[in-house]
Amino acid sequence: MINVPKGTKDVLPNQSYKWQFVENTAREVARVFNLSEIRTPVLEYTELFKRGVGETTDVVNKEMYTFEDKGGRSVTLKPEGTAGAARLFIENGLASSPMPVKTYYITPAFRYERPQAGRLREFHQFGIEIFGSKAYETDAEVIFAASSFLNKLGVKSRLEINSIGCKTCRAEYNRALKNYFAPHLNDMCASCRSRYDKNPLRMLDCKEDCCKKFTKDAPAITDYLCEECAGHFDGVKKLLSEQDLKYTVNPRIVRGLDYYSKTVFEFVTDAIGAQGTVCGGGRYDGLIEELGGAPMPAIGFAAGIERLLILMENTDAPFPDEDKPLIYIAGLDEKSRAAAFGAVTQLRLKGVRAELDHMSRSVKAQFKYADKLGVKYVAAIGENELSSGEVNIKNMKDGTQEKVKLENIYAYLTAKEKI
Ligand code: ATP
Ligand code: MG
Numbered sequence: 001m002i003n004v005p006k007g008t009k010d011v012l013p014n015q016s017y018k019w020q021f022v023e024n025t026a027r028e029v030a031r032v033f034n035l036s037e038i039r040t041p042v043l044e045y046t047e048l049f050k051r052g053v054g055e056t057t058d059v060v061n062k063e064m065y066t067f068e069d070k071g072g073r074s075v076t077l078k079p080e081g082t083a084g085a086a087r088l089f090i091e092n093g094l095a096s097s098p099m100p101v102k103t104y105y106i107t108p109a110f111r112y113e114r115p116q117a118g119r120l121r122e123f124h125q126f127g128i129e130i131f132g133s134k135a136y137e138t139d140a141e142v143i144f145a146a147s148s149f150l151n152k153l154g155v156k157s158r159l160e161i162n163s164i165g166c167k168t169c170r171a172e173y174n175r176a177l178k179n180y181f182a183p184h185l186n187d188m189c190a191s192c193r194s195r196y197d198k199n200p201l202r203m204l205d206c207k208e209d210c211c212k213k214f215t216k217d218a219p220a221i222t223d224y225l226c227e228e229c230a231g232h233f234d235g236v237k238k239l240l241s242e243q244d245l246k247y248t249v250n251p252r253i254v255r256g257l258d259y260y261s262k263t264v265f266e267f268v269t270d271a272i273g274a275q276g277t278v279c280g281g282g283r284y285d286g287l288i289e290e291l292g293g294a295p296m297p298a299i300g301f302a303a304g305i306e307r308l309l310i311l312m313e314n315t316d317a318p319f320p321d322e323d324k325p326l327i328y329i330a331g332l333d334e335k336s337r338a339a340a341f342g343a344v345t346q347l348r349l350k351g352v353r354a355e356l357d358h359m360s361r362s363v364k365a366q367f368k369y370a371d372k373l374g375v376k377y378v379a380a381i382g383e384n385e386l387s388s389g390e391v392n393i394k395n396m397k398d399g400t401q402e403k404v405k406l407e408n409i410y411a412y413l414t415a416k417e418k419i
Contacts, residue, residue, distance in 0.1 A: 007113070247265075329343050
C-alpha cells in the first residue's frame with residue numbers, strides 16, 4: 001500500500017465541511033475588510049525565497065522543498081505566502097494602482113520540518129497583505145482582521161505585539177544585543193553563533209533551551225526605538241486600546257522571517273504545545289525593495305489553518321452542522337425509480353441538496369440509508385404515487401407527513417426551509 005507522504009494529510013469527505021467553514025469565514029472577513037483574493041503558483045524560483053524570506057531564517061536554511069526542474073532551474077515549493085504576493089505585486093505593476101492594494105490568499109505551504117501536532121510538511125495558511133500604506137492605522141486594521149477571523153471561529157488566543165524598529169534603531173539595538181550575548185556565545189547553539197554575526201535579532205527567536213536561558217534577560221528592543229518607530233508603535237497601541245482589543249507587549253517577538261520592520265504580532269495559545277502560534281504577522285517595509293521593486297511599505301499576517309482546526313475541535317460548539325441532503329426520494333421499481341431520478345434532478349437544478357438510490361437497495365434499506373445520511377425529508381415513489389401524481393413527504397425530525405404533488409415538491413420545501 002502506498003501511503004500519504006510523511007507530514008502531509010488527507011481531508012476526508014466527512015471532514016471537509018470543517019475546512020470549508022474556516023475558508024468561508026476567512027473569505028467573509030476578507031470581504032468586510034475590503035481585501036481581494038490573489039493566487040500565486042505553488043512553485044517559485046528559489047531565489048525569491050532566499051531574498052524574500054532571508055538566508056538567516058530556519059525556513060530558508062533547513063525547511064525548503066527545493067529541487068531542479070527538468071530545465072535545470074532551481075525551484076521551491078512555497079514555504080509561505082508573502083514572498084509570492086510581493087513578487088506578484090512587483091511583476092504586475094500594482095504599484096501604479098490606487099493605494100493601498102489590499103489582498104488576501106488561502107494557500108498550501110511546504111516546509112521540511114519534524115511533523116508533530118500542528119506542525120506539518122504541507123500545511124495551509126490564510127493570509128492578508130496590504131501594500132502601500134505606512135500609516136499605523138493599517139497595522140491596527142491588519143491586527144483587527146486577524147482578531148476578527150479568530151473570534152468568528154471561536155478560537156481563544158492572546159495577542160502579543162512588539163515593534164522591531166527600522167534600520168536605524170535596529171543598528172543600535174543589534175550592538176546592544178551583541179554586547180549582551182558576547183560572553184555567553186560559547187554556551188549557545190551553532191545557529192545562534194552564526195546569527196550573532198549575520199542577524200543577532202534572530203537569536204531571540206531561538207527555540208533551543210541552551211539559548212533560551214540567555215535570551216530571556218536580553219535587552220528589549222522597545223527601549224531602543226527611534227522617535228518615529230516609537231510614535232508608530234504608540235499609535236497602534238492606542239487604536240487597539242480604543243477598540244478594546246486586549247494585547248500584551250512582548251519584546252521577545254521578532255518573528256521567524258527576515259523582512260519584518262516596526263510592528264510584529266502573534267496570536268498565541270497554550271493548547272498545542274510548542275505549536276502555540278496560530279497567527280503571526282507584521283510590517284515588512286523593506287521587502288518590496290529587497291525584491292527589486294520601488295520602495296513600498298507593506299504589512300500582513302498568516303494564520304495556520306491546521307492549528308486553528310485543532311483548537312476548534314477542542315471547543316464546545318466548534319463547527320456549524322455538517323451540510324446534509326435536505327431530501328431523499330426513494331423509488332420502488334424501475335418506472336418509479338426513473339420518476340425519483342426526475343424529481344431529484346429537478347430539485348438539484350433549482351439548488352436543493354437532494355439524494356436518491358445508487359445501490360439498487362430495497363425501499364426499506366433506502367430509508368435506513370436516508371436516515372444515516374441525516375436527511376430531513378423522505379419521500380417514496382411507487383405505482384400508487386405514479387398514478388396519483390402525489391407523494392407522501394415525511395419529516396424525519398418530527399415524524400409529520402404531508403401529501404404533495406410531484407411537481408410541487410420544490411414549492412413545498414421552499415415554503416418550509418431556507419434554500
Ligand atoms: P513556528 O514558530 O511555530 O515554527 P513560524 O514562525 O515558522 O511558526 P510563520 O512562518 O509565521 O510560522 O507562519 C504563520 C503561521 O503558519 C504560524 O503561526 C502557524 O500557525 C502556521 N505554520 C507555520 N509552520 C507550520 C507548519 N509546519 N505546520 C502547520 N502550521 C504551520
Ligand atoms: Mg517555523
